[in-house]
Amino acid sequence: MTETSTPRSRAREQTMRDIVRIGRAHLATDGAAALSLRAVARDLGVVSSAVYRYVASRDELLTLLVVDGYDELGDAVDAAVGEVDAADHAGRMAAVGRAVRLWALAEPATYAVLFGSPVPGYEAPPERTTGPGTRVVLRLVEVWEDAWRAGALAVPDEPVAPRLAADLARIRRDLDLTVPDAVIARGLLAWASLFGCVSFEVFGQYGPDTFTDTGDVFEHHLRALVESVGLG
């Protein structure tokens, strides 16, 4: 059906790729607010209205870039985890953290669109973004689940409030997990903390000249985060 590969359809896909590529470049250089379909059209060597044949609106272009960014981050995390011995659960979790940080520092504008303040007036359509957008946290959960099944997880064994426990039970069922509630809760916090650290660094909340090497700070925090879920 939609798989007929005529010359025209191939040209269309090429144009689509060009639009995303140019959009990413503008995002990186000028930021999300300055992302303009007219500017993309200029770089594409085409009049602005022509771009609307491919992208319905500026928000649609932003969605394309969001999905693109989530995928790239997910690939980076997967590659980083893949390079660590499967039995080194702490190392795998640390690899996730480092991959997130490095990608965020390399692509701060895209990171900002994904994890910063949502661009006002724009809501990422969940049906297209939740899939790629959950790759990182799912990898993290996988690492913890593996560690738990291998008996390598020192479960903190702390009480969980009833209502929260019910939610965690649903999560455990949805993701087919066997780790106890406390680990999921600790993992949630570690997940949010990781992105809190990365956001602080990328968004400059630490201040300009506070640390000689923010990588040192991150490594120190990463160690604490790995321990906080019962690893290491």
Added chain:
Amino acid sequence: MTETSTPRSRAREQTMRDIVRIGRAHLATDGAAALSLRAVARDLGVVSSAVYRYVASRDELLTLLVVDGYDELGDAVDAAVGEVDAADHAGRMAAVGRAVRLWALAEPATYAVLFGSPVPGYEAPPERTTGPGTRVVLRLVEVWEDAWRAGALAVPDEPVAPRLAADLARIRRDLDLTVPDAVIARGLLAWASLFGCVSFEVFGQYGPDTFTDTGDVFEHHLRALVESVGLG
């Protein structure tokens, strides 16, 4: 000098306040990207160019709103801490966290401007924002320092890398602190984690229907954060 209170200067200050008030309203309803000087002028009942007599640019208006937001958050945190017994250090730290979260949920658009992705092309002038912008973290540090001096801090006693230790020493000197390195490092992480949790909740990273009450999640995490710095 600049304190002459003529009718005109009072009118000017009133107009300034109106501009900030209207700007805040627009920020809350339409978000930062939709913040428009022309719209503010319309609400003010004045032509757009007249607003430029008071505010040099759109970015300048944003700076006014940023300072306003930092101040309001700082006031909320101060008030929350003030209601807790000075000897209850864990309670004071938790009060900071709850105040940040509640204010962020009440003013998500302003929170997004302060702690989300920086509005691209806009850089908050440090000489006007670092002061109000550091009130929260300084309050946190004060709580930890008080607890340490009262002997109520169970110091984790973990090693700190040399370069990081040097930076922490400088921080300790600048802020006149006596808490050990490890506590500062743990505090930094707790600070970033706190805002990570709040940002995840405000920016909807947890997903729409994951938790029946995100307050439960926050309270659970808050307990862990308080413990992580050696309190409670």
Added chain:
DNA sequence: CGGGTTGGGAGAGCACTGCTCTCGGTTTTG
């Protein structure tokens, strides 16, 4: 092969934005 259908670029146009300029009228000041 030829006619109808579709894709897609060009251009004009609307409403909006930030921002600058000039022109008057008012208020403050020396």
Added chain:
DNA sequence: CAAAACCGAGAGCAGTGCTCTCCCAACCCG
């Protein structure tokens, strides 16, 4: 009281997102 500062109105420029019509080339099918 005159000079200076202040400040609102309005026009204007360049940019934006988006829609519309026009029109030509490519495609598909009988």
